[in-house]
Amino acid sequence: MSDDLNHVLRARRDKLDALAARGIAPFAYGFDRSHHAAECVPLLGDAEEGAVVRLAGRLVALRAHGKTTFAHLGDPSGRVQLYFKKDVLGEDGWALCDLLDLGDVIGVQGPLFRTRTGEVTVRVEQLELLAKSLRPLPFGKEETVDGKVVRHSGFADGEQRSRQRYADLAVHPEVRALFVARTRMNTAVRGFLDGLGYLEVETPVLQPLYGGAAAKPFVTHHNALDMPLFLRIADELYLKRLVVGGFDRVYEIGHDFRNEGIDRTHNPEFTMLEFYEAYADYTAMMARVEALMITAATAVRDVLSAAGLATDAPAFDPAVLQGPFARMEWLPSLSSALHVPDVTALSDAELRAAAEKIGVHGVGSLSRPKLMDELFQFHVESKIDRPTFVVDYPKELSPLAKPKRGNPELTERFELFARGKEMANAFSELNDPIDQRQRFEAQARLKAAGDEEASGVDEDYLRAMEYGMPPMGGVGIGMDRLFMYLTGTAHIRDVILFPTMRPE
């Protein structure tokens, strides 16, 4: 295997030697471009011969014909055909052309013209090698059938595509477009929040206490302070401290870290958006979420449409995202799914039996709210397809949310579900430090009893709240999952440039 690879690599190294013998530097310092590939077609227009252009990019197709060679040059804008002819290039230029490989980065200069088959092409008069490719990229062959690009024998191994994202991107323009769409989505969301007067901030990734969610943390150690530090599992508690400080509307987009399993919807580090707005309650935040979803979908659709990647994903169907989204109350929807008048009237034994029936383990050690949550996830959440707000969760499941007006056993909390997955989680944020301390202490008891995901008491956060925390609404949105939903992507690793993987 390695022998053969060496054989392939050897051939490219030999070309380096041949280039050196001709005094050609294989790795350049720069190149002045006049245009991008996609500009060539409009630039030539209906003419047969056109202006001289200077383009740079990667050789993505190469067809040698003796004393002429056809190739395609790819750059971020697209691709354009190149025509090399010995007579035009001269002895030295042709010698270099002869040593080109698929994957080389080159710069060319020459006039545009139209070939016999009508394709807009650069007649290369000057050729510069900008970076010799010493390792073959796994290009597939492409043909166009009925206007659609069909790729043969390409780079298909999902694991290798994730590991070598640089190669995946280099040979798959549609993957580049997908990640451009992801960045545009973030940009659009920032614009949306900025436009509402939100301030983007940066809070600590390394935290002496972790909180704001239920998850196992990554633990590290600071040498100089000789103390443990945790990678954050959520931004929540720091952002709300800032609202105490007088920043009425704040948000952060950053990575959270959870030391749990990896599967198609979980990566140990993932991108979280959290935003907090003083004097708003959770109903106001629902409207924010609806508008944000439309903003994000529009940005994604614009990029993918321009790249010719129109799909049937939600981003392309405004009707799916047209608000207001459906509302569903937690307790009544669970009662309805279980075909009982009132789930809270069921005995502990009946709840445990129902949970056991759907395969929940260790039902004996779970509290009533936890049992109901299991039932809810199985019977309700997983069946929600169109975007739907589930509202008013039990208090025990929501230690940072305010009690619901009129029913203190519930909290003013909503989660947004779509296609069976959680997209957002939000509350009317608890701002009563006395109540918050009791909730923390209840969590601490769970933690002491062995619940690894329960939080402890965060005294500094309580101190901040005691200074007076304005009422506020807060929302957390998993950006990876939002983007997966909008693009119809099945695996989180396909929306993360460098997903966490076992070392090779």
Add this chain to the structure above:
RNA sequence: GACCCGGUAGCUCAGUCGGUAGAGCAUGCGGCUUUUAACCGCCAGGUCGUGGGUUCGAUCCCCACCCGGGUCACCA
């Protein structure tokens, strides 16, 4: 963690009902001055995931392990 599927040439895959393997593309050489999955000819390239077992003989059968994918479980 359980179960199912897979790991063969650089890439995409086929195959051997057990006798140490093939194709296309890519690479190398030769030919070709408007091609586009270019084409034509030739050459080379693999200890068939790892370790053990059965066997005269294993890439194929058995066991274990490693890696990947899927389903389920877990995951406020």
